[in-house]
Amino acid sequence: MKRLTSILAFVLFPLAFAVNAFANNLDETLRVKSQNPQVTEQGQKLFEQICASCHAKDLSGATGFNLKDGEWVHGSAPSQILNNVKTGFLNAGMPSFKGVFNEAELEAIVAYVLSKREGWGNLTYKLYQLNGADDTHVTEDKLIKSGALPKGLADFSIPEVQHYFIEFEGDFYAPKDIDTQVWLQWGFPHELKVYMNGEQVEKGGTAWFPTWRLQRGKQHLKVTYRSGTTKPNQRNLILIGTNLDLTVKLFPLSTKAKGIVEEKKYEIKAAGEILVQRKRILDLPPSTISVGFPAKLNYGFNTKSCSVVGVWQGDMLNIGPNIAGRGEDPSLPLGEWLFHAPKQLKHVTESATCRYKGYRLEEDNPVFAYELEQNQYTLTVIPRSSNTLDFVYTVTGSQPIKLLIPDIPQVRWRHGDDQLSPLDPQGSVLKPSEGGRVVITATLQHP
Numbered sequence: 001m002k003r004l005t006s007i008l009a010f011v012l013f014p015l016a017f018a019v020n021a022f023a024n025n026l027d028e029t030l031r032v033k034s035q036n037p038q039v040t041e042q043g044q045k046l047f048e049q050i051c052a053s054c055h056a057k058d059l060s061g062a063t064g065f066n067l068k069d070g071e072w073v074h075g076s077a078p079s080q081i082l083n084n085v086k087t088g089f090l091n092a093g094m095p096s097f098k099g100v101f102n103e104a105e106l107e108a109i110v111a112y113v114l115s116k117r118e119g120w121g122n123l124t125y126k127l128y129q130l131n132g133a134d135d136t137h138v139t140e141d142k143l144i145k146s147g148a149l150p151k152g153l154a155d156f157s158i159p160e161v162q163h164y165f166i167e168f169e170g171d172f173y174a175p176k177d178i179d180t181q182v183w184l185q186w187g188f189p190h191e192l193k194v195y196m197n198g199e200q201v202e203k204g205g206t207a208w209f210p211t212w213r214l215q216r217g218k219q220h221l222k223v224t225y226r227s228g229t230t231k232p233n234q235r236n237l238i239l240i241g242t243n244l245d246l247t248v249k250l251f252p253l254s255t256k257a258k259g260i261v262e263e264k265k266y267e268i269k270a271a272g273e274i275l276v277q278r279k280r281i282l283d284l285p286p287s288t289i290s291v292g293f294p295a296k297l298n299y300g301f302n303t304k305s306c307s308v309v310g311v312w313q314g315d316m317l318n319i320g321p322n323i324a325g326r327g328e329d330p331s332l333p334l335g336e337w338l339f340h341a342p343k344q345l346k347h348v349t350e351s352a353t354c355r356y357k358g359y360r361l362e363e364d365n366p367v368f369a370y371e372l373e374q375n376q377y378t379l380t381v382i383p384r385s386s387n388t389l390d391f392v393y394t395v396t397g398s399q400p401i402k403l404l405i406p407d408i409p410q411v412r413w414r415h416g417d418d419q420l421s422p423l424d425p426q427g428s429v430l431k432p433s434e435g436g437r438v439v440i441t442a443t444l445q446h447p
């Protein structure tokens, strides 16, 4: 028996080793690919076509799990992720993608997922017991507990001692495409320190709600906290990653922040019906009413200027990621901008004052009414397809409408058979048809 085991071990050991080495190689290959923009762009395209419907375009999860936080239920190694995508989770509702994509495409998708990583990786903590509220001497002999936090969230509820110093340390992945910061939403700030790549980060923000700037992409991050004179129920800090103007909560850094970031995610999609929203939207001027069409085209009409101040393609809005308690915080458009203010579709007039009169619904589609230089106008937008919008203006009388056409490379503007030039600073002079109608068609060109 013994001999058999040792023979078996002799036979199996190299096999196990080979499998292991193979996986390690694949992990490395996928990591390298995740740094290669050519590969990740291809992966992004495929992800958005197929995976985004369940995992959300920003990977933050919907029916499928969040794929950018550090939490992996089915394995975190790149090769495991690849394998999970291949086999799927049929019982849980994710199909197998083995026959859908070839190996290179699957690897590109996984590389893209890896490149979008946000939050802590390899996070560990160290807890030191101190001798009193004013003990500031953190020495190795006071270390009482340490360990890994595989969920990638700093857990400020670990200490069970009264006076302590706790340190969280790990790799940190910040978004690569926007500047972000750590924000202390809740907790006493005095004894909280943040170190990036070994150097202390200067505090910004306000005394009670400080912020610390992050680098884009990967960095080494350490956060330390001393209990000091705070009461036990004041110590479970809420640390959240936000954009720099503190209008959008992006990712949690501590356990208590996780629920808050997730709770705040509330997406409005115009699935099967036209939606009208009065929420303030990031990048659009105040007093804009936005309209979302099931064809995944959306626009904003501004009631101060009576202009179309933005058009975006994709799902409508995420109205939830706002910083709590500030009603005026903007919502995020979920798709890609085609244009937004200052580029806009607007009237060229002598006097700039427009009087907005409200909208009525025609087949659920709002028709905006306004007065401009004594003339009565209406505007409604009708989606012709997923890449074509008609802007239908009516005007009393029969004088021409002068419109400034926004200059967007990927949009072609037409009025009937005439191509409109966005470059004319005087605006395009458009003669209404008999009913006083002017229809401008915007068609998105796909590169």
Ligand code: HEC
Binding pocket: 047, 050, 051, 052, 053, 054, 055, 063, 064, 065, 067, 071, 072, 073, 074, 075, 081, 084, 085, 089, 092, 093, 094, 095, 097, 109, 110, 113
């Ligand atoms: C029809 C919905 C759906 C689609 C489409 C889908 N997924 Fe999933 N995915 C899920 C669900 C649901 C789960 C959670 C499975 C479970 O409960 O265990 C999941 C889990 C995963 C996991 C495991 C996450 C973890 O924590 O370990 C990965 C990785 C993943 N999906 C990647 C993808 C990729 C990449 C694509 C596109 C090629 C994709 N999924 C397409 C629904 C979907």
